[in-house]
Amino acid sequence: MNKANENLREEIIRMSGVNPKKCMRCGKCSATCPAFDEMEYHPHQFVNMVESGDIEPLLNSDSLYKCLSCFACIERCPRSVEPAKLVEAVRLSVIRRQGENHLTANDIPALIDDEMPQQAIVSAFRKYTK
Amino acid sequence: MQRIGVFVCWCGSNIAGTVDVQAVSEALKSEPGVVFSANYQYMCSQAGQNMIIEAVKKHKLTGIVVCSCSPRMHEATFRKTAAAAGLNPYMVEIANIREQCSWVHKDMATGTEKAIILGKAAIAKVNLNTPLTPGESPVTKRALVIGGGIAGIQTALDIADAGFEVDIVEKKPTIGGKMAQLDKTFPTLDCAACILTPKMVDVAQNDKIRIFSYSEVTEVKGFVGNFDVKIKKKARFVNESLCTGCGACTEKCPMKKVPNEFNLGMDNRRAIYIPFAQAVPKVATIDPDYCNMLKNGKCGVCAKVCTAGAIDYTQKDEFIEEKYGAIVVATGFNPISMDKFDEFAYNQSKDVITSLEFERLTNAAGPTAGKLLRPSDGKHPHTIVFVQCVGSRCDSCAEKGKEYCSKICCMYTAKHAMLTRDKYPDTDVYVFYIDVRTPGKSFDEFYRRAVEEYGVHYIKGMVGKVSPEGDKLKVQASDLLNNKQLHIDADLVVLAAAIEPDKSARPLATMLTASMDTNDFFTEAHPKLRPVESPTAGVFLSGTCQGPKDIPETVSQASAAAAKVIGLLAKDKLTGNPCIASSDELMCNGCSSCERVCAYGAITYVDKEFRMPDRTTAIRRVAQVNPAVCQGCGACTVACPSGAMDLRGFASNQIIAEVDAICK
Ligand SMILES: Cc1cc2nc3c(=O)[nH]c(=O)nc-3n(C[C@H](O)[C@H](O)[C@H](O)COP(=O)(O)OP(=O)(O)OC[C@H]3O[C@@H](n4cnc5c(N)ncnc54)[C@H](O)[C@@H]3O)c2cc1C
Ligand code: SF4
Ligand code: SF4
Ligand code: SF4
Ligand code: SF4
Numbered sequence: 162m163n164k165a166n167e168n169l170r171e172e173i174i175r176m177s178g179v180n181p182k183k184c185m186r187c188g189k190c191s192a193t194c195p196a197f198d199e200m201e202y203h204p205h206q207f208v209n210m211v212e213s214g215d216i217e218p219l220l221n222s223d224s225l226y227k228c229l230s231c232f233a234c235i236e237r238c239p240r241s242v243e244p245a246k247l248v249e250a251v252r253l254s255v256i257r258r259q260g261e262n263h264l265t266a267n268d269i270p271a272l273i274d275d276e277m278p279q280q281a282i283v284s285a286f287r288k289y290t291k
Numbered sequence: 292m293q294r295i296g297v298f299v300c301w302c303g304s305n306i307a308g309t310v311d312v313q314a315v316s317e318a319l320k321s322e323p324g325v326v327f328s329a330n331y332q333y334m335c336s337q338a339g340q341n342m343i344i345e346a347v348k349k350h351k352l353t354g355i356v357v358c359s360c361s362p363r364m365h366e367a368t369f370r371k372t373a374a375a376a377g378l379n380p381y382m383v384e385i386a387n388i389r390e391q392c393s394w395v396h397k398d399m400a401t402g403t404e405k406a407i408i409l410g411k412a413a414i415a416k417v418n419l420n421t422p423l424t425p426g427e428s429p430v431t432k433r434a435l436v437i438g439g440g441i442a443g444i445q446t447a448l449d450i451a452d453a454g455f456e457v458d459i460v461e462k463k464p465t466i467g468g469k470m471a472q473l474d475k476t477f478p479t480l481d482c483a484a485c486i487l488t489p490k491m492v493d494v495a496q497n498d499k500i501r502i503f504s505y506s507e508v509t510e511v512k513g514f515v516g517n518f519d520v521k522i523k524k525k526a527r528f529v530n531e532s533l534c535t536g537c538g539a540c541t542e543k544c545p546m547k548k549v550p551n552e553f554n555l556g557m558d559n560r561r562a563i564y565i566p567f568a569q570a571v572p573k574v575a576t577i578d579p580d581y582c583n584m585l586k587n588g589k590c591g592v593c594a595k596v597c598t599a600g601a602i603d604y605t606q607k608d609e610f611i612e613e614k615y616g617a618i619v620v621a622t623g624f625n626p627i628s629m630d631k632f633d634e635f636a637y638n639q640s641k642d643v644i645t646s647l648e649f650e651r652l653t654n655a656a657g658p659t660a661g662k663l664l665r666p667s668d669g670k671h672p673h674t675i676v677f678v679q680c681v682g683s684r685c686d687s688c689a690e691k692g693k694e695y696c697s698k699i700c701c702m703y704t705a706k707h708a709m710l711t712r713d714k715y716p717d718t719d720v721y722v723f724y725i726d727v728r729t730p731g732k733s734f735d736e737f738y739r740r741a742v743e744e745y746g747v748h749y750i751k752g753m754v755g756k757v758s759p760e761g762d763k764l765k766v767q768a769s770d771l772l773n774n775k776q777l778h779i780d781a782d783l784v785v786l787a788a789a790i791e792p793d794k795s796a797r798p799l800a801t802m803l804t805a806s807m808d809t810n811d812f813f814t815e816a817h818p819k820l821r822p823v824e825s826p827t828a829g830v831f832l833s834g835t836c837q838g839p840k841d842i843p844e845t846v847s848q849a850s851a852a853a854a855k856v857i858g859l860l861a862k863d864k865l866t867g868n869p870c871i872a873s874s875d876e877l878m879c880n881g882c883s884s885c886e887r888v889c890a891y892g893a894i895t896y897v898d899k900e901f902r903m904p905d906r907t908t909a910i911r912r913v914a915q916v917n918p919a920v921c922q923g924c925g926a927c928t929v930a931c932p933s934g935a936m937d938l939r940g941f942a943s944n945q946i947i948a949e950v951d952a953i954c955k
Contacts, residue, residue, distance in 0.1 A: 185684060187725040188769035192755025193634065197769075197776040205771065237634060237755060241686040 162214035169254065170214045177250035181212035183240045190234035190244045200224040204234045204244035211247050225252040230284040293418050296327040296352040297410065298343055300334035300359035302389055309393040309402040315358060319410045324418050326350050335365050340372045347376035354382045354417035358410050360389040379422030381869065381940055386413040408953055415952035419945045423869035428919045430516040431616040432860050435460065437508055437799065440468020441842060442834025442849045443621035444490050449853030451499035455860045458501045458613065459494070460508055460522055462795065465570035467491055468623050472553065472647060474654040474661075476842060477706040478737045484569065484656070491571040503611070504572055507795070511618070511802045514893075514920040515829030516865045518615045526606040528577035528585065529563075533601035536573030540593035540602065541565060549581045551658075554651045557666060558658035563593050563602075567656060575601070617856045618803065620813055620825070621833040621849070622796045626788040627682050631691040635681065635786055640759040641666040643784045646677075646700065649707055663715060665783055668762065672782035675711060676766050677704050677722045678754045682789035684725070693789045693810060698839035700787035701728045705738045705747075707785065712745040721748045721779060723768055731841070750777070757784050790839055804892035805830045813837045823852040827891060828920070831855050870940035871921040872928060874914040877901070878935035881912030885927035885936055893920035894927060 162170070174181070190204035197203055202210065202224045210219055219225070225248065234244040264286065273282065299316040301307035312330040320328040327350045331339050334357055346352060355378065357369050362385040370380035388406040396402040434450050436443045439461030447457045459466060470476075471491075473483035494500050503522055510521035546562035553566045562581040565573060575593075583590040584604055594602040626647050629637035637643045642665050644652070655661035665672050679700055685692030701724070708720045722741075727749070729735040741747045752769035759765075766779040792811045800807045805825040806814045813832050816824040823832055833852040834845040859865075874885070876899060886894045896912050903909050914936070916927075928936040928943065937943055 183686060185725060186771070187680070187753040188751070188771040189753035189755050191771075191776060192753050192767060192769035194755070194776070203769075203774065203776075205769070206774075233755075239680075239685040239689060239692060241689050 166214040166216060169216050170211060173211055173216065173247065173250045173254060176253060177243070177246040179208075179211075179243050179246050179250070181208045181242065181247065184208045184212070184242045185240050187239060189237050189239060190242075193233045193237045195231060195233065196227050196229050199227040204228075204248065207247045207251065208242055208244050211251070216251065219251050220255050224248075225255060228252075229281075230287075293324045293354040293420075294326045294350060294352050295322075295324045295354040295356060295414060295417055296343070296346045296350060297322075297325055297329070297356045297358065297414065298334050298339075298346075299328070299330035299388075299406075299410070300339070300357065301330065301332045302360060302393075303332065306359070306389050306393045306406075309396055309399055310388055310406045311399060311403040314403050315388070315406045315410060318407045319356075319358075319414065322411055322414045324354070325414060327352065334359050335368055340368075340375075343369070343372050344376040347373070347378055352376075352378070354378075354384075354420060356384050356386060356410065356413045356417055358386040358388045358406060358413070361385075361387045361391075379424075381423040382417065382420050384413040384417045384420070386410045411952040411955075412949040415948040416945045419942070419948055420940075423939055425869040426867040426918045427864045428514075428516050428867065429864055430860060430862050431518070431614045432456070433458070433613070433615050434617045434619060434856050434860065435508075435518070435520055435613070435615040436619045436621055436833070438468070438621035438623055438793075438834070438836065439463075439466030439494075439502065439504070440621060440623045440834060440845075441470045441487060441490075442623065442836070442845045443468070443619070444487075444494055445846050445849035446619050446621060446831075446833045446853045446856070447500050448490065448493055448497070449850050450856050450860075451497050453853075453857040453860075454499070455857065456499050456501075458503060458522075458615075460503045460506050462505070462507050463566070464505045464527065464564075464574070464576040465566045465572070466494065466502060466504065467567075467569075467571070469647070470842060471567065471569075472555075472650055472654070474650050474657075475706065475710060477702045478731070478733045480706070480710075488569040491569065495571045502572060504574075505576060508799065508802065509610070513614075514917060516616045516859070516862075517919070518618055518829065520613055520615055520618070522611045522613065524609040524611060526579075526608050527574070528579070528582070528602065528604055528606045529575045530601045530603050530606070531572065531574050533599045534574045534597075535599050535601075536565060536570075536575070537599075538565060538575070539596045539598070540575055543592050543596045545590065545592060546581050546583055549578060554658045555645075555648045557648060557651060577602075577604075617829050617831060617859050619831045619833050619852050619856060620796075620799065620803070620805065620836050622793045622799065622836040624790040624835040624839070625793055627693065627791050629681070629786060629788060632681065632786075634756050635678065635754070635784065636757040636759055636764070637786065640757075640764060640784075642672075642759075642764055642782065643757060643786065645786050645788045646703055646707065647788075649785045653707075653710065663711065670762075670782070671715070673717065674719045674779065674781045675721070675783045675785065676754065676764075676768075676779060676781040677708055677720070677785045677787065679704055679722065679724045679727075679787045680753075680789075681786040683787075693791060695810065695839065696728065697787075697789045698728070699790070699841045701726075702731070702734060702737070702841065704785075704787050705729075705741045708747040709737075709741040709745045712741075712747055719748070720746075721750060721781075723750050723752055723754050725751075725753060731843070752777075754784075757781075790835070792836055796836055803827060803830050804890075806890070823848055823855055828922070829859065865919070867918055868923050870923045870938065871918050872916045872923070872925065872936055872938050874916060874931075875935045875937070876913045878933050879911075879913040879931075880933050880935075881914065882932060884930040884932060885914055888926040888930040889921075890924070890926070891920050891922050893917050893922070 386409040433456040544561035550556040551560040651657040682692035754768040756767040
């Protein structure tokens with residue numbers, strides 16, 4: 162693993178508080194994930210790729226924005242790995258780069274849909290902004 | 292003053308290579324109490340031992356110090372030598388100048404200096420040694436086996452075979468345990484009943500074995516060789532000695548809707564029942580929760596149809612007190628509850644079942660007479676999904692499941708999948724696995740046959756969700772090797788539930804003062820070298836109560852436990868270890884600190900009358916150590932705040948004298 166990757170890996174692990182080494186590669190997270198077909202990289206791959214420092218492809222993948230933050234993977238993981246927190250941390254490490262907000266507060270009223278639960282709006286806002 | 296002889300061993304060059312043995316024996320000559328000091332090539336040899344015996348006689352020695360190897364190696368040898376010379380064996384001390392000295396030092400000067408210091412410490416201790424005599428206790432030549440599964444059955448048969456009496460206490464109405472519920476057994480696929488029921492009959496017919504079925508142990512007192520046990524025989528409302536097991540009552544009883552626990556609630560039994568055809572003892576039992584006569588005083592049908600006159604609605608629980616020399620725990624396991632695993636819809640659909648339920652569904656004596664039919668609609672399932680590791684291998688902080696691998700489910704799932712494909716080639720069978728663990732004789736070959744010959748689809752990945760929809764079960768799972776999420780419309784889902792120790796094991800362990808691990812499996816005295824003994828003397832472990840096991844392993848352990856019991860019961864008397872704790876009653880203030888730290892339950896309290904300085908008497912609570920139970924660990928001597936507890940042979944003043952000798 163080169164130095165840059167290693168730093169990024171440490172940063173993501175620190176931000177998320179996740180220990181990817183606890184993963185036993187069962188795939189239950191990806192089995193339960195409702196956004197599986199939308200995601201290029203699946204929750205178990207996030208865990209595996211962060212652990213091996215192969216983070217570059219994740220940074221550039223729109224999987225970061227396809228995750229619904231439903232936390233099903235967190236709920237179901239038998240090893241308490243919490244994959245969604247890793248997805249979130251990788252996402253944060255991208256959008257924390259200046260000027261890369263994908264959503265501002267002003268855009269929200271236009272997007273609101275009566276069917277959408279409050280929680281999803283909060284989650285989306287957290288996801289697409291710093 | 293003692294007259295001490297010092298004997299320095301060379302151990303060939305093992306000691307002499309790094310320790311100047313001549314200098315050591317010279318230096319120790321002038322220590323207080325020493326009247327003789329010598330060195331020799333091999334002290335443990337016959338010649339070396341004779342040298343000790345002669346010196347004891349010639350110099351009228353009262354104590355001996357041998358500077359040699361670890362006491363673990365030869366303390367027993369030199370104690371025997373002392374006894375042969377007419378000395379009390381506990382007047383011998385060993386200074387370990389090999390493992391602690393010559394083997395860890397390279398330099399002769401350092402090695403020699405340390406050897407002298409260790410020798411001085413041993414001499415200081417012998418100066419304070421007193422002769423000790425081990426106590427003896429008789430052995431009751433009868434064993435108790437708690438739990439009548441295959442483990443308890445095998446242990447009891449082996450003990451009886453050696454000529455000793457054995458009682459089995461089984462809480463259910465019949466012995467047999469989980470094996471009686473299984474259909475065929477891996478890896479050879481013999482039918483469980485065909486190999487188990489002959490053993491159950493052997494137990495019933497063996498005149499050395501008594502079975503207390505529908506019974507529980509309620510109290511255990513005493514210690515190795517001398518346990519006093521109270522057994523509660525629950526009222527079954529049927530006179531065991533009159534009932535012939537004809538089953539007429541079980542056919543006529545009008546209470547027909549009682550969930551049948553033997554078939555895991557998949558069909559019903561009557562209020563009066565015999566669990567299964569080959570039950571031992573084959574005696575009916577009335578379930579008081581459902582019997583109309585016992586609940587409302589109305590009915591009495593079974594008493595009318597019973598030609599043997601065995602029904603007794605007035606029967607009461609009975610208590611039996613018996614003495615035993617050894618106790619074997621064989622309380623087995625149970626699959627964990629699936630209540631917390633909502634994702635698998637176990638409580639939503641009858642067609643999501645556990646593997647043990649699957650055994651009953653394929654068993655010729657089961658609710659479907661051996662036909663694999665869906666519990667919901669009785670139809671033949673075409674697509675079956677097996678899920679491994681349900682609740683096993685979970686993180687310790689996960690709120691459901693167990694941390695360990697349940698060990699048996701990979702193999703029985705392969706068995707279920709293979710047998711299904713064999714009997715019903717038109718079914719599609721999927722097995723979702725995280726790993727397939729098959730480390731046993733002929734085990735991996737068995738699993739490979741399921742894949743290669745029987746065409747079972749093994750998919751690396753886990754099932755994430757099962758949702759009942761119409762008459763299908765929508766299974767959403769991951770296929771990790773293809774990086775896909777699969778959606779399967781299944782007719783039946785089988786969960787390989789983790790196993791856990793029986794819930795009654797924890798209170799039983801408390802009664803026995805036997806230790807358990809955090810998962811409530813009984814702990815062995817040593818994980819490698821004493822796997823069938825509990826750390827509590829006289830208590831032995833058999834089968835899955837000690838950890839997950841399949842039948843071959845259970846039976847091996849059961850026979851091993853029997854061998855240990857036989858070894859104990861073959862003795863007429865047990866010689867204790869005299870190096871045990873004792874309390875000075877005048878100093879003891881009855882605070883219970885020692886009782887709390889004693890891992891073996893050796894300490895009890897008695898009220899004693901003491902004469903006070905002013906000539907009045909007072910009653911005080913003081914600690915007493917049971918010499919047969921105390922293992923001499925010394926924990927109590929450290930815990931005692933008043934200095935009343937001391938360990939014979941390792942008394943506080945002896946240890947301090949050793950430390951002083953080293954630090955001088
Ligand atoms: C679905 C399934 C399939 C299996 N298939 C196979 C197979 O094909 N091949 C194989 O080798 N192994 C198989 N096994 C494993 C096998 O069942 C066990 O190895 C075996 O039953 C263990 O026997 P045991 O006597 O230790 O425990 P158990 O069978 O659980 O017996 C314990 C007995 O103790 C009694 N008891 C418990 N507590 C008390 C108490 N406090 N007082 C009195 N009595 C008490 C219980 O009622 C029970 O009768 C399978 C297991 C399962 C779950
Ligand atoms: S569910 Fe947990 S243990 Fe299983 S693959 Fe996903 S992160 Fe790893
Ligand atoms: S939180 Fe994201 S990754 Fe996890 S299951 Fe939900 S959508 Fe999938
Ligand atoms: S008395 Fe009770 S057990 Fe007997 S037949 Fe009536 S209900 Fe059944
Ligand atoms: S034996 Fe196999 S199925 Fe059972 S817990 Fe272990 S790995 Fe999982």
